[in-house]
Amino acid sequence: MEINVNESNGVAIVYLKGRLDLSSGTALKEQIKTLFNDEKIKIHLNLSDVEFINSSGLGALVSIMKETRLRKGRLSLSNLASYVQEIFDITQLSHIFEIFPTEEEALSSYQSIKIG
């Protein structure tokens, strides 16, 4: 899986490409840990190029979400492919993650919310 990070108005935008499973999930957690170490606690994951996710990938996302909450930060997701959305719906993880249709909508929501 390819992981690229960008930043916009204090929000770290993480672009994921490929399959989110055990190994890529571990890599993603490492990447997010690096962001936390840089005191970046506003994180947005753009999943538009994630073609597959399994329970290990979900576990990685849940773990990242818990860590973000502990740090009083905020995590959002966007651009879920239909199959990924289906898994989020069945597991009801769509109820605990902030999910936006597009990256733009997600980023604009950060403008009006105070963190920390």
Next chain:
Amino acid sequence: MSNAVDQITDLLSRLQSPDFYEREEAVRNLGSFREDEAVAGLVMALEDPDMGIRELAGDLLADMKGDTASRLLVSFLGNADIGTRNLAAEILVRIGSEAVQPLLDDIDNPDYDIRKFIVDVLGLIRDDRSVEAICRKLYDENPNVACSAAEALGEIGSTEAVPALIGAFESVDDARLQAAEALGKIGDPSALEKLYEFAETDDSMVQYVVLEAIGNIGQAESIDRLKKHLDHEDRTIAETALTAIINISMKHGGKFDGDLPLDKFTEFLFEGIRNHNRRITEFTLGRLKHWYSQDVMFRLLDVLDSVEDDDRERISDILRDAGPSAAVSILERFAGNTITTKLTLLDVIKEFLDDDLAQRLIGFIDDPEPDVRQKIAHLLGLSGFTGAVETLKKMCSDSVGHVRSTAYAALGWLASENEIDFLFEGLNDKYSDVRQSALGALIVVGSQRVVERFTSDLYHDDVERQRLAVTALGMIGDADVVGPLLGAIDHPDSSVRKLAITSLGRIKSIDDPRPLVLALSDESAAVRKAAVTALLDIKGQAAVQDIRALLEDTDVWVRYHTIVSIGDLGVSSYAELIIPYLGD
């Protein structure tokens, strides 16, 4: 003309008829004439024994307007019957400006009741032409007339009356309250200096009205003059001064940002919110962004049930801004609220969830409202607090299905291997949404033991359990599920076979896809289509050799799907495979 006179004469005689309908018709017909005799007849009808006829005559007179009607009606203001007097006054108000001169002509009537009526009516007509005459009546020998004159000037709102009202305040004891009130209504800042003086009076009733008037005039510079009254020993005066400041502040968009001893008025302000006083609510909620004492938090929580939805949302925002301490306060006052407020408060708590708050939330899982229990289950899952696992397991036995459903989902977000057997029990729930939640939870846990249990479930007696199992295995999607899914390609249920093949196509990392090739010959067209897609996902172009046979499939949709799938590969050489089917 004489014809009209005859007709009117006839109608006037009919007004004396004992028959209601005849009198009513006569009144209605009189309304179509403009002759003075007809107008007089309608005025006479104001004394008809029937109220319906009196009101009909009144409506017609109000529509006619005119000097004759007005003068006749003015004469009725002295009628012995109070109902008739009131009706005449009401019609005069409806006639409006055309009635002003007839009223002014009789404003010095020797009967003080008539003078009072005239002044009252002129006040309601609100015509500047009457200001001068009414100002004279401020000094009427009858105090009721003087009071009515001050009130009327307030209604008219002309600044011309300001000096006279100030004079009346200073010299007509009986009209002081009305004069001050009128100055507030007129709203002319030129009255302020005198009103500041008047506010120093020892008469608390007068002081009350004067402070209110200063507030109604609404000049920002008055705030400093009002502040000293906030320390008044009489609470009513102090609260009136604060109300005046609030009125001024709100007139200026709530922008006043000076220091006010609001702590002394907490009860008054929150009572205003509870009573839906718009200005007090706006002012108080606006100031609360900088006012976070524990007492204020509790009072905010106490009014939540009394306010409109928009204000409830604003209070929620204030509580969120107050930070985690607000969440603790919320839980201290949580139990006594309505369901709407509880749900709002839980939304606030969500912002600050940590292990400590999750632990406190556990104390409310027996709330009588299922929606509240459901939200608590959700928050416990969201908190990530593993200490809530046993509580959520208990909530999975809730009597209400949607609470159980959320509890199972939340358990999935927190659960470990230890809860697998418990979560599998949820697949036996009588409600499908609960079963789906348990399934979702097991997918999130997704360990080897879960895979083993679902593999076994592929051959469960219940077909639905078989389908849930293959769905779950597909979504768990790791290497452990490939073997069971390949095995499910031979499953007796075609929907299980199809789901297994679709999942294998998504997982892709299949060492030996031959079972999928065999599935191209499945008896079910849906399975064959799924096999086409899966093989292309796994093998790419190499799958074409396997799937091209389905271009001759007996099922038109399989043929169509195969043609489209090969076309989607975008390889020009495959065109020759497809061209023969242009005539399919």
